[in-house]
Amino acid sequence: MMTTIHIPTPLRQYAGKVPSVEVRAGTVAEALSGLVSKHPDLRRHLYTDDGKLRSFVNVYLNDEDVRYLQKEATAIKDGDSISIVPSIAGGR
Amino acid sequence: MLKVKTEDYEALRRHGEETYPHECCGVLLGQMDGDVRRVSSIARCGNTRTDSPQNRYNIDPRELVRIQREGRERAEDIIGFYHSHPDHPARWSPTDLAEAHWFGCSYVITSVEKGKAAVTNSFELTGSDENDKKLVDEKIEVV
Numbered sequence: 001m002m003t004t005i006h007i008p009t010p011l012r013q014y015a016g017k018v019p020s021v022e023v024r025a026g027t028v029a030e031a032l033s034g035l036v037s038k039h040p041d042l043r044r045h046l047y048t049d050d051g052k053l054r055s056f057v058n059v060y061l062n063d064e065d066v067r068y069l070q071k072e073a074t075a076i077k078d079g080d081s082i083s084i085v086p087s088i089a090g091g092r
Numbered sequence: 093m094l095k096v097k098t099e100d101y102e103a104l105r106r107h108g109e110e111t112y113p114h115e116c117c118g119v120l121l122g123q124m125d126g127d128v129r130r131v132s133s134i135a136r137c138g139n140t141r142t143d144s145p146q147n148r149y150n151i152d153p154r155e156l157v158r159i160q161r162e163g164r165e166r167a168e169d170i171i172g173f174y175h176s177h178p179d180h181p182a183r184w185s186p187t188d189l190a191e192a193h194w195f196g197c198s199y200v201i202t203s204v205e206k207g208k209a210a211v212t213n214s215f216e217l218t219g220s221d222e223n224d225k226k227l228v229d230e231k232i233e234v235v
Contacts, residue, residue: 006160009124009169010195010217019169045221056193058153065153083157088173090188090199091115091141091148092180 001026004081005035011084014041028061029072031082046084056087094172094198094214095233096120096131104134105202105209108176112207114145119156120172120198121163129171129198135159148187149175172198172214179204182211184227192217192227199227 002024007015015021016039023034036043046057053059059066060083066074076082100120107116117139122132137155141148151173160170173194177185182203184192192199195217202212214232219225 006164008160008194009171009197010193013196019164056191060153060157063154063157083160085153085156085160086193087150087153087191088117088119088156088194089141089148089150089191090175090185091144092177092185092187 001076001078001080003031003076005031006081006083008084008086010086011042011045014045015039025076027072027076028059028066028074028082031076032059032072058085058087059083060085093128093231093233094120094131094200095128095235098234100131100134101212101232101234104174104200105212107136107174108178108202108204109207109209111139111145111176112204113178115139115141115147115149115176115178117149117151117173117175119151119159119170120174120200121159121166121168122171123169124171124196131171132168133163133166134174135162146178147180170194170197172200174200174202176202176204176209179206182213184215189225189227192225193222195219195225198230200232 025031119135137151140150182201203210215227
C-alpha cells in the first residue's frame with residue numbers, strides 16, 4: 001500500500017523540507033523503515049541507539065496511537081496515513 | 093522572532109486567566125519564514141495532567157493530530173505552543189526544557205498572577221537534538 005507519513009515541523013529539515021513523504025508499506029514498521037531509508041538523518045531523531053522509538057515520539061495511524069493497536073506491527077490499509085507527533089508537555 | 097496578531101495574543105493570555113489556578117495550554121499555527129514565526133491562528137487544548145494541573149501540562153497527541161490535520165486544510169503548520177504559569181514567572185523551567193521536542197518552534201509562557209495575565213514571554217527551542225537543546229529568549233511582535 002502507498003501511505004502518507006506526515007512529518008512534524010521540527011523534523012522536516014531532515015526529510016527534504018517536505019511536510020509529508022509517501023512510502024510503500026504493509027505495516028507501520030515498514031513505513032517508518034522506508035521513511036528513514038529515504039531520509040537517514042531522521043533516524044537518530046526518531047530512534048534511540050538501540051533501535052527503539054524514542055519515548056516522546058508518538059506515532060498515529062489515522063487517529064489512533066499505534067501503541068494501542070499492534071504497535072509497529074499495525075497493518076496499513078489503503079487510504080491510511082501516519083502522523084509523527086512529538087510530545088508536548090511541561091510546567092513550572 | 094514570533095509575530096502574533098493582537099487578538100491571538102490576548103486570547104492566549106485570557107486562556108490562562110480562565111484556567112487559573114491551573115496551567116492552560118494550546119497550539120500556535122501559522123508559517124515559518126526563516127527566523128520569523130508568524131501566528132495565523134491559535135488552538136486551545138485540554139490539559140491531560142489532571143493529577144497536577146497547577147504546575148504541569150500535557151497536550152494529548154490525538155488533539156495535536158486533529159489540529160495538525162485541520163491546519164493543513166488552511167495551509168497552516170504547527171509553529172509553537174503556549175502555556176501558563178499560575179503565580180509563577182513567565183520563564184521556562186527545567187521541566188519545560190526537558191519536555192520540549194519541537195525544535196525551531198516557539199514556546200510561549202504567560203505568568204498569571206492571582207488570576208490576571210501578567211507577563212508573556214516567548215522562547216525558541218534551538219539545538220540539533222536532545223543533547224544540546226536550549227530554550228532561547230525571542231522577541232514577540234504583537235501586530
